[in-house]
Amino acid sequence: MAELRVTAIGVDELRTLFSGNPAIEEHLRAVAAQAYPAPAPVAPGRLLGKVGPVLRVQPDAPVVRPGVPTGADLHDLTRGRFIRADRLTAAWALVRLWLDACGWPTFVLGIDEPAMNELDFELATGGVPTAYALRRLLNDKLALPLRNAPGQVTGYVGFEQGLAMREAWRAAVPTLSPHNATTAYRLVSWLGHLEGWADFARRNGHPLPDLVASFTTT
Numbered sequence: 001m002a003e004l005r006v007t008a009i010g011v012d013e014l015r016t017l018f019s020g021n022p023a024i025e026e027h028l029r030a031v032a033a034q035a036y037p038a039p040a041p042v043a044p045g046r047l048l049g050k051v052g053p054v055l056r057v058q059p060d061a062p063v064v065r066p067g068v069p070t071g072a073d074l075h076d077l078t079r080g081r082f083i084r085a086d087r088l089t090a091a092w093a094l095v096r097l098w099l100d101a102c103g104w105p106t107f108v109l110g111i112d113e114p115a116m117n118e119l120d121f122e123l124a125t126g127g128v129p130t131a132y133a134l135r136r137l138l139n140d141k142l143a144l145p146l147r148n149a150p151g152q153v154t155g156y157v158g159f160e161q162g163l164a165m166r167e168a169w170r171a172a173v174p175t176l177s178p179h180n181a182t183t184a185y186r187l188v189s190w191l192g193h194l195e196g197w198a199d200f201a202r203r204n205g206h207p208l209p210d211l212v213a214s215f216t217t218t
Contacts, residue, residue, distance in 0.1 A: 018078065029074060138155040
């Protein structure tokens with residue numbers, strides 16, 4: 001299953017996740033503890049009983065569940081440290097949790113590469129400039145101290161480009177095939193909240209919401 005996730009959040013705000021700020025680390029730790037609760041107790045003497053809760057293990061403790069973040073992953077991530085290849089998927093799970101907690105509601109779309117190419121082709125045929133194609137969100141410009149996980153492509157576009165993308169797609173929706181029109185309309189409707197989110201950001205001293213995207217194939 002392939003999935004595209006787009007979150008409205010200032011890219012500079014996302015980058016603060018890796019800044020070593022203790023408050024950010026504690027916030028993420030609290031969010032992660034809810035998403036990944038400690039496993040049920042096991043009988044003394046078994047390996048899991050010696051390891052303890054996943055998010056409370058010591059940095060040198062063994063990894064119990066690949067793909068599930070540990071306390072060591074969280075500690076390294078929030079300090080911008082190097083993440084081993086076998087822990088990238090777990091580290092990105094933490095990034096997704098943080099985006100969902102700190103950004104506006106994430107747009108999630110189940111779509112594979114052929115379907116994405118077909119949608120972009122129909123959009124172009126309907127008059128949408130290639131600068132506003134869906135794939136342009138995945139431009140590898142996040143510039144984070146974290147490599148993409150296997151099967152993942154990331155990127156972002158700025159607030160103004162998000163607005164322009166929405167208007168270009170809105171005009172093209174009537175020209176699309178029924179399935180692609182439904183997909184495009186969902187994204188256009190989600191992008192319709194951008195101005196409201198921007199007003200909130202201005203009033204509260206936050207960066208304007210960019211569009212931060214991640215496409216993952218599994």
